[in-house]
Amino acid sequence: MIREYKFDDKAAFLHQLEELVRSGVHPRRLTVTTPFHVHEVEHILHLRPSWLKLFTLFGAAAGLTAGFAFTIGTALDWPLRTGGKPIVALPTYIIVAFELTILFGGVISFLGFLFLSRFPDIPAIVAGTECGPEFIIREDTGEAV
Amino acid sequence: MSLGTYFDQLEHDVLAAMRKPSKLYWIALVVSAAAFALGLGCWGWQIYEGLGVAGIRSPVGWGVYITDFVFWVGIAHSGTLISAVLFLFRAKFRCSFNRSAEAMTVIAVMTAGLFPLIHLGRCWFFYWLMPYPNQRHLWVNFRSPLIWDVFAVSTYFTISAVFFFVGLIPDLAIARRRFTGWRHWVFRILSLGWQGTAEQWKHYAWLYMFLAAFATPLVISVHSVVSWDFAMSVIPGWHTTIFAPYFVAGAIFSGTAMVITLVVPMRRILGLDNYITVDHFEAIAKILLFTSLIVSYSYIVEFVLAWYSGNPFEIAHFSFRAVGDYRYLYWLMLFCNGLLPLTLFVKRLRRNLKYLFVLSLFVNVGMWLERFVIIVSSLARDFDPYNWGNYAPRFVEIGVTIGSFGMFFMLFLIFTKMLPVLAIAEVKEHAS
Numbered sequence: 001m002i003r004e005y006k007f008d009d010k011a012a013f014l015h016q017l018e019e020l021v022r023s024g025v026h027p028r029r030l031t032v033t034t035p036f037h038v039h040e041v042e043h044i045l046h047l048r049p050s051w052l053k054l055f056t057l058f059g060a061a062a063g064l065t066a067g068f069a070f071t072i073g074t075a076l077d078w079p080l081r082t083g084g085k086p087i088v089a090l091p092t093y094i095i096v097a098f099e100l101t102i103l104f105g106g107v108i109s110f111l112g113f114l115f116l117s118r119f120p121d122i123p124a125i126v127a128g129t130e131c132g133p134e135f136i137i138r139e140d141t142g143e144a145v
Numbered sequence: 146m147s148l149g150t151y152f153d154q155l156e157h158d159v160l161a162a163m164r165k166p167s168k169l170y171w172i173a174l175v176v177s178a179a180a181f182a183l184g185l186g187c188w189g190w191q192i193y194e195g196l197g198v199a200g201i202r203s204p205v206g207w208g209v210y211i212t213d214f215v216f217w218v219g220i221a222h223s224g225t226l227i228s229a230v231l232f233l234f235r236a237k238f239r240c241s242f243n244r245s246a247e248a249m250t251v252i253a254v255m256t257a258g259l260f261p262l263i264h265l266g267r268c269w270f271f272y273w274l275m276p277y278p279n280q281r282h283l284w285v286n287f288r289s290p291l292i293w294d295v296f297a298v299s300t301y302f303t304i305s306a307v308f309f310f311v312g313l314i315p316d317l318a319i320a321r322r323r324f325t326g327w328r329h330w331v332f333r334i335l336s337l338g339w340q341g342t343a344e345q346w347k348h349y350a351w352l353y354m355f356l357a358a359f360a361t362p363l364v365i366s367v368h369s370v371v372s373w374d375f376a377m378s379v380i381p382g383w384h385t386t387i388f389a390p391y392f393v394a395g396a397i398f399s400g401t402a403m404v405i406t407l408v409v410p411m412r413r414i415l416g417l418d419n420y421i422t423v424d425h426f427e428a429i430a431k432i433l434l435f436t437s438l439i440v441s442y443s444y445i446v447e448f449v450l451a452w453y454s455g456n457p458f459e460i461a462h463f464s465f466r467a468v469g470d471y472r473y474l475y476w477l478m479l480f481c482n483g484l485l486p487l488t489l490f491v492k493r494l495r496r497n498l499k500y501l502f503v504l505s506l507f508v509n510v511g512m513w514l515e516r517f518v519i520i521v522s523s524l525a526r527d528f529d530p531y532n533w534g535n536y537a538p539r540f541v542e543i544g545v546t547i548g549s550f551g552m553f554f555m556l557f558l559i560f561t562k563m564l565p566v567l568a569i570a571e572v573k574e575h576a577s
Contacts (some may be wrong), residue, residue, distance in 0.1 A: 036574040074284035121338025130518030
């Protein structure tokens with residue numbers, strides 16, 4: 001059975017959530033929806049930090065590597081000296097590598113967000129599930145209806 | 146008013162702005178679309194006749210098109226500044242402007258991106274700028290600032306578009322609930338099935354922070370790279386080390402002015418006076434004043450550097466700027482960008498929206514002139530007197546420039562009716 005608590009007020013919602021967790025309800029049996037990001041919820045429910053940072057780190061590292069590999073690789077692929085500069089002119093390649101670090105880091109973070117949040121949530125889109133302006137706690141009591 | 150009632154009112158007011166457009170809106174849209182059509186017509190004529198119909202020719206090979214490119218990239222900057230930098234600094238007033246500013250960024254980068262293509266003449270060869278493996282294995286020159294530009298501007302567009310979309314997701318879910326018919330379905334798909342659960346908000350908050358952290362150095366890098374299009378050359382007036390910070394400050398200055406230009410009428414027409422307050426405008430006016438001071442300082446440093454360099458070409462060039470053929474544009478630029486914004490030291494003027502709107506128009510004009518003066522006056526007078534020559538834009542260039550403004554305002558007007566113009570979830574967070 002699902003027991004639902006609805007609040008217009010953030011303080012009352014947080015109080016109820018704390019009460020539920022303190023009374024021994026396991027956070028996994030609680031589903032919380034809020035109209036905006038409420039930092040306190042993560043502390044009360046003991047949510048682990050997001051794994052998103054690993055996607056960001058991987059993306060940024062991949063972008064940096066790709067930026068240098070691409071510029072150096074193409075310079076060596078057809079060595080053409082222009083303007084008296086060295087074939088592999090590293091200072092100038094920093095800019096391309098920097099931009100690709102940002103590009104890959106940002107895009108892979110976004111893809112990571114979609115993956116971790118299970119977006120696009122096709123069943124929710126098809127069913128037309130809505131989220132309202134209230135703070136809602138749904139407690140799965142584990143009892144049969 | 147209880148929080149629940151306030152949230153309901155907020156959602157109603159912001160989404161009401163997306164309902165049936167007023168007569169004034171239609172007039173603005175038609176005028177913008179007509180200007181855009183004029184620009185397309187001029188560009189089409191240039192493609193048909195060849196680049197010779199434009200005024201650019203030796204020695205001034207970069208004219209109004211490159212001026213427009215730098216101007217629009219500059220306009221794009223404030224969107225990310227307001228969104229990302231102010232987010233990282235936890236400036237609360239950002240939530241009144243950030244959505245409009247982010248939309249402005251995406252639209253301005255799209256507009257800017259057209260100009261290198263227009264300037265190419267044979268725009269169908271634009272793909273030569275892309276590093277792709279061709280049959281001779283001859284790659285693009287990564288040592289050229291023009292190729293850095295390709296990477297910088299395309300990265301800026303992609304990250305800005307992602308940042309804009311991510312910020313929209315919770316608000317699209319609100320719009321999904323509030324709208325019926327085809328709009329409901331569009332928002333249902335675009336909101337990706339957002340429910341606002343604790344897990345979703347957790348990942349969302351991390352993503353938003355990372356994107357803001359990426360976007361902040363990106364803002365600085367993009368206009369620095371644009372400035373290096375000039376500063377990496379040896380042309381007098383361009384070859385200076387202050388160009389990167391000078392251009393970045395100028396970009397933020399012009400972008401902030403454009404935010405004021407757009408948001409003052411938008412607030413009035415869409416009835417958002419309660420959410421975009423005079424206090425918010427005062428805060429953004431302070432940014433305008435601050436960046437104006439940096440830009441004015443740069444104007445002085447440019448002259449001082451030239452004077453103390455002892456380089457006769459630099460000294461001659463800067464004398465030409467001040468008293469030469471383009472002197473009226475130069476002094477008008479100084480008036481718009483350096484002198485007029487000083488009035489913002491007066492608190493009463495910072496809080497006067499009509500004054501701010503008019504001032505922002507002057508700054509827009511001044512910043513366009515700044516780019517024109519830098520680009521054209523340097524090319525018109527380089528080292529060799531036999532190579533000197535003045536430039537004036539022709540009708541096709543003026544038409545394309547008007548068209549770019551038409552495109553920008555048309556897309557912004559469409560944005561105001563298609564998507565929530567305020568970050569509703571964020572305003573709720575601050576209100577709570």
